[in-house]
Amino acid sequence: MLNLQAVNHFYGNQHSLWNVDLVLRPGECIGVLGREGMGKTTLVNCIAGHLPVASGRMTWHDIGAPPQDLTPLSAQSRSAIGIGYVPQDKRIFSQLSVEENLHIALAAGKTRG
Template sequence: MKTPAPEGTAALDVRGACARYQNADVLHGIDLTVEPGRVTALLGANGAGKTTFLRCVLGLMPVHRGEMTSGSVTVLGREVTRASAQRRIKAGLAIVPEGRRLFADLSIEQNLRIGASTRRDKEIGQDIEQLLERFPALQRPKIQAGYLSGGEQQMLAIGRALMARPKVLLLDEPSLGLAPLVVDSVFETIASLAQDGIGVLLVEQNAERALQASSHAVVLQAGKVVRSGASAELADDPVIQESYLGVAS
């Protein structure tokens, strides 16, 4: 299920994103680029605007009684700023939401098929087989998702997103509530997705792991970009170390 992007084209390019809820401005001119086959981390404290940014990228602001007031969203060179969420998925976006949000009463296979709801091709069954091979813990396709462990559910959530054959995968707090060994497995999966050519935007409270897993990082504070650059450089930045990595200055 490799999904390489056209050479020289950014997988995701967001320019000048501004957003508000009712009369409150919450994002102030955010620029962010995700390259094919690379992981970009989006960091910041709770309330910094990370989830709002993801909603802007996916076209979900109206669902949450907000709006993207200015800026542009481009996927693989195609501007989707005014497109519906469904059209953005067809253009190449997919998300693994915080908390996974699986259909607990449906089986593994049914959850995976929901991820392919925007597709009309005849290769859905083949993709399910490939995903079950990729995630051995899911090789019980008739089991209800609600009976899976937290780590298994996270893998199913990732698999469901992959069923859309995305060029850009948005991951919202993928390590939340998981045991350390399971977190290791999740980040190994993220690395393998990038190796497959998918551009990954990683929103993660565990800043240390996010910086280790990514090549580039953007730090938000109060809806503004306060740091941006190579992840290795940010990991060595004293301000980042004190504010996000728990290293005293």
């Protein structure tokens, strides 16, 4: 389970994420909606570990294990526990479908550790 509590992020002095709360339980799928520049990509980058959070709490909770604080973990460490991000950039694997790109990301996460 992914749990965000009052997560904030700043670009310099520009407040980009304001007290974001989110719970994503096993088997759930969510969509993050909003206009351009509203923080969707920033949120995903904070969750994946590509951007730091200024304040708040992010935890990952595997079934049967205690919650793990994500804040100190690198993007690579987060990938190893199953948190990944496939950017929108079409130059990554341009000849592959969205589904094929996601399978590659999943496979890469399983080989790390």
